[in-house]
Amino acid sequence: MNLSKVKEIYDSPLIESEINLGGWVRAFRANKFIELNDGSTIKNIQCVINDGIIGEDIIKRISVGCSLIITGILVNSIGKGQSFEINVSNIKLLGDSDPEEYPIQPKKHSFEFLREQSHLRIRTSTFSSVMRIRSKLAFSIHDYFNKNGFNYIHTPIITSSDAEGAGEMFKVTTLGKEDLAKKDVDYSDDFFGKKTSLTVSGQLEAETYALGLGNVYTFGPTFRAENSNTSRHASEFWMIEPEMAFYDLNDNMDLAESFVKHILKYILTECEEDLSFLEERLLKEESQKPQNERSNLSLIEKIKFTVNNEFTRVSYTEAFEILKSSNYNKKKKFKYLLDNWGSDLQSEHERFLVEKHFKSPVIIYDYPSKIKAFYMRLNEDDKTVRAMDVLFPGIGEIIGGSQREERLDILKKRMSDMGIDDKELWWYIDLRKYGTVPHSGFGLGFERMVMFCTGMSNIRDVIPYPRTPKNASF
Numbered sequence: 001m002n003l004s005k006v007k008e009i010y011d012s013p014l015i016e017s018e019i020n021l022g023g024w025v026r027a028f029r030a031n032k033f034i035e036l037n038d039g040s041t042i043k044n045i046q047c048v049i050n051d052g053i054i055g056e057d058i059i060k061r062i063s064v065g066c067s068l069i070i071t072g073i074l075v076n077s078i079g080k081g082q083s084f085e086i087n088v089s090n091i092k093l094l095g096d097s098d099p100e101e102y103p104i105q106p107k108k109h110s111f112e113f114l115r116e117q118s119h120l121r122i123r124t125s126t127f128s129s130v131m132r133i134r135s136k137l138a139f140s141i142h143d144y145f146n147k148n149g150f151n152y153i154h155t156p157i158i159t160s161s162d163a164e165g166a167g168e169m170f171k172v173t174t175l176g177k178e179d180l181a182k183k184d185v186d187y188s189d190d191f192f193g194k195k196t197s198l199t200v201s202g203q204l205e206a207e208t209y210a211l212g213l214g215n216v217y218t219f220g221p222t223f224r225a226e227n228s229n230t231s232r233h234a235s236e237f238w239m240i241e242p243e244m245a246f247y248d249l250n251d252n253m254d255l256a257e258s259f260v261k262h263i264l265k266y267i268l269t270e271c272e273e274d275l276s277f278l279e280e281r282l283l284k285e286e287s288q289k290p291q292n293e294r295s296n297l298s299l300i301e302k303i304k305f306t307v308n309n310e311f312t313r314v315s316y317t318e319a320f321e322i323l324k325s326s327n328y329n330k331k332k333k334f335k336y337l338l339d340n341w342g343s344d345l346q347s348e349h350e351r352f353l354v355e356k357h358f359k360s361p362v363i364i365y366d367y368p369s370k371i372k373a374f375y376m377r378l379n380e381d382d383k384t385v386r387a388m389d390v391l392f393p394g395i396g397e398i399i400g401g402s403q404r405e406e407r408l409d410i411l412k413k414r415m416s417d418m419g420i421d422d423k424e425l426w427w428y429i430d431l432r433k434y435g436t437v438p439h440s441g442f443g444l445g446f447e448r449m450v451m452f453c454t455g456m457s458n459i460r461d462v463i464p465y466p467r468t469p470k471n472a473s474f
């Protein structure tokens with residue numbers, strides 16, 4: 001059957017034309033007015049059942065959540081709230097619902113409740129808006145790299161290299177309980193003949209491809225078994241990792257900024273309706289908060305601000321000095337007080353810099369080598385590495401990246417200092433033996449970007465089926 005989409009009707013309403021629509025009932029009033037939604041837009045379409053047109057047996061079965069195919073004529077509406085509506089001539093009821101039991105009633109539900117109904121929450125306005133924006137964001141990411149000559153590569157999800165140092169890994173094994181219980185597990189009997197895990201990042205493999213294809217990027221799922229139960233960490237999340245040959249750290253920061261601005265601009269033009277809806281939702285939520293905790297920018301203003309302003313770039317050392325001499329540090333308002341150069345910045349420090357001090361997105365670069373991964377390029381000072389983190393308001397770290405160490409001897413020394421087995425990463429070292437070049441890359445946490453664009457405050461609400469410690473339902 002040739003079905004129209006509600007979005008098409010709103011985009012170009014052909015009054016007096018006959019239309020077939022399939023969707024789910026969001027509300028049903030007075031046995032006459034159906035609010036139908038088909039997911040193509042945040043808007044419902046009103047379908048009016050005039051007396052005697054549809055049998056009582058069908059009307060009795062229509063309730064919130066049931067699925068229908070409606071045929072009717074699009075007409076100008078005389079009622080308030082909509083400029084056109086559908087004059088129903090036929091209804092095919094495909095799937096009944098139960099008005100008493102259907103969990104998604106037309107009223108406000110808490111996000112906690114909706115997480116338990118993740119299979120149905122997509123039928124709410126908020127989640128359908130978030131997921132449409134998520135989809136557009138993914139498209140805009142491919143669009144940016146495609147337009148800029150990058151090749152999209154697929155790095156493995158099961159990996160035997162566990163040296164990235166990005167966090168705890170999930171083991172992949174077909175060994176039985178008894179084999180695994182042994183003190184020295186013999187992985188030669190395992191499926192792959194060696195110890196394997198789910199990847200925490202596609203970077204190391206992406207580097208190998210950059211040093212042959214030039215500019216590449218990955219966009220895939222990554223897995224981290226760290227037990228951090230925060231609103232910004234998921235155990236399974238999607239990451240975009242570009243890797244560029246002949247790029248130094250400045251080129252890397254320039255690319256990160258231009259990339260982020262491109263995708264935000266795309267969302268501003270393509271997702272206006274969903275953004276406005278989410279902005280309204282947030283304004284209502286904010287109005288419940290005390291005045292001094294309210295954000296001074298609305299959702300759309302915040303995205304526009306990010307697109308239109310340069311990101312502030314500061315070295316770790318500068319950032320550290322600002323933080324150390326801040327009133328927050330002096331008056332012990334930070335949970336972790338900063339004293340000695342070299343300590344890692346906590347999210348409270350990052351948020352202070354972004355939200356209180358600079359009031360703009362911030363890129364911190366040249367971090368102490370001790371707190372960063374082995375592959376980051378060592379600076380002349382022997383103390384810092386060419387790392388960079390991009391920090392966003394309300395989110396904290398959204399991108400982490402670096403210029404990579406391309407010098408064989410220095411890389412090997414860093415690996416041995418950090419206790420990383422160079423035998424296992426022989427192929428990574430090979431890149432520095434054969435045709436090494438300066439190169440750089442970064443990783444953008446996709447869900448954190450979706451959070452920023454939608455104003456959702458919990459990562460569990462921007463991915464269809466969140467995986468977090470003690471939770472892998474659905």
Ligand code: 4AD
Pocket residue numbers: 166200201202203224232233234235237239241242397398399400401402441442443444445446447448
């Ligand atoms: O800073 P990370 O750990 O960097 C890497 O994995 C590098 N290999 C990237 C690269 O240079 N190619 O992670 C990158 C980003 C973070 O900035 C954050 O946005 C996101 O991934 N991220 C998470 N998002 C959700 N849940 C988690 N547990 C995350 N851990 C990192």
Ligand code: MG
Pocket residue numbers: 397399400
């Ligand atoms: Mg990081």
